[in-house]
Amino acid sequence: MSFARLTLARGAAPMLRSVRASPQIARIASMAVPRFVVSPSVSAFHTGAKRMQATETQVLITPSAESLGFEVSRAEGESNTRPIYMDMQATSPTDPRVLDAMLPYMTELYGNPHSRTHSYGWETEKAVDKAREEIASLIGADSKEIVYTSGATESNNLSIKGVARFYKGKKNHIITTQTEHKCVLDSCRVLSDEGFDVTYLSVGKNGLISMDDLKAAIRPDTVLVSIMAVNNEIGVIQPLEEIGKLCRSKKIFFHTDAAQAVGKIPIDVNKMNIDLLSISGHKIYGPKGVGALYVRRRPRVRLVPLLTGGGQERGLRSGTVAAPLAVGLGEACRIASEEMAYDHERVKRLSERLVAGIQSKVSHVFRNGDEVQTYPGCVNLSFAYVEGESLLMALKDIALSSGSACTSASLEPSYVLRALGAEDDMAHSSIRFGIGRFTTEEEIDFVISRVVAHVDKLREMSPLWEMVQEGIDISKIEWAQHA
Amino acid sequence: MSSAVTSAAHRSQVLSLYRSLLHHSSKFAAYNFRDYAIRRTRDAFHAAKSESDPEKIQAMIHKAQKELEVVKRQSLISQLYSGEKLVLETSKHQRNFIGRH
Structure with missing residues (x-):
């Protein structure tokens, strides 16, 4: 006005x-x-x-x-x-309340939070520290244990490479899982080039690791266990508390990639004995380009930083903190802790509506991941006898993905689903539905109607489906070799 | 007596806040934010309906006033940068928000 x-x-x-x-x-x-x-x-x-x-x-x-x-x-x-928009695991819309908190720091309050000599710096530093407290309180940590990063990828890189390189020589072994995010797997690959041993735990059909496997994999020279909290493709929740307890008893550091978990399920770093925890801003309705890493102070976790320079963030992450983004992340965390119960109840209800709605109208639909230990906002369904990419292309009115955004360009079936032991055809026919704070009932009903219509249409065109209808068991067929 | 007076004062204040919040929430141009703001306002006020502790009521009023300021600013921004409508906002899916309060 x-x-x-x-x-x-x-x-x-x-x-x-x-x-x-x-x-x-x-x-x-x-x-x-x-x-x-x-x-x-x-x-x-x-x-x-x-x-x-x-x-x-x-x-x-x-x-x-x-x-x-x-x-x-x-x-x-x-x-x-x-x-x-139904791809909440790739990213989520920025909450208007988050934008509202950020705007002053993108306009009037532009000081460098590390400037100690004038009020421009002080006011920004105060906001950055307040945001740090909000982040810490969401995961039951102390604000001194929070380091700002550019996102969960950087947090994962910093914790895995940082810990491994600091303790190199004394301890040389890292344990992770086959279903981790690409950035964890790739950090581990870099470390194995540097001479570390890496164990990639397999997961069960439900996507969960077995505690016995983990126990068996631990060696005297194991320095770090890195297991994600909520899987980005299938939404399964790993038994963090048990893993943390085991690691603490063996004096091994426990890192968890909680990008998909923070703000959606309750997390307490002390109760779960987590030593390092990665947070992403844009998965919890915050801004893109910011994340945080929780680094335990007692017992102390020591890291070799990835970036050197001005020594900001306790020397672990040099470079000026992106104050507007940090403020946004803090506000996103504050809202998440306030709204977690409300959001969770709603997401659960919508998720049940979606799964029941599709399964009641289409047969041969399977949900990937554990039935109970799953975050309801991530629904990964396999539509048998339908090619996932064709279905994605047919569902033009809905923004969906067959797996993580990082690998959505390749037509390879998801490595996460293959790690669950899914047949290639089932891995090829999977679609991930992401439900979030701003998803509505109306959208869910729209998605159900479109999915049902297109699956029916694609199956009508499929010779395999015709054979199934005639009662032929496709897995028993011996296909003729191509000449 | 005094508690009856304050509760009557609270009542009109709460109702006017509720109406303003709904009014400004319906101004979000983005479908998902608009729907959320209206729904969240309704649910929050509904959940607090039987609250009788004047201190708690005062705290909630204070919070709602701050939220109202946020909704006013952000619905304006949503209008400034609004884009195309979602597929389900096309005529056959249209839903009347104003008629509901």
């Missing part, structure tokens, strides 16, 4: 006209569409997010050239709509 008045006072003629004209437009619009009206003062400045992205000639938003095999064209007659 004040913005509009400002322009009026300055007498910018074209703007004046548009401001004057807009109430009428708004009034007309309000008659036709009673539901939502852009206020007159706003319409003068309104800009579509897409419009800002577009160039002179209107371009169709398609995947970049590196994304293999995808040709995206819009559905007929639906040229001006956006698909429903």
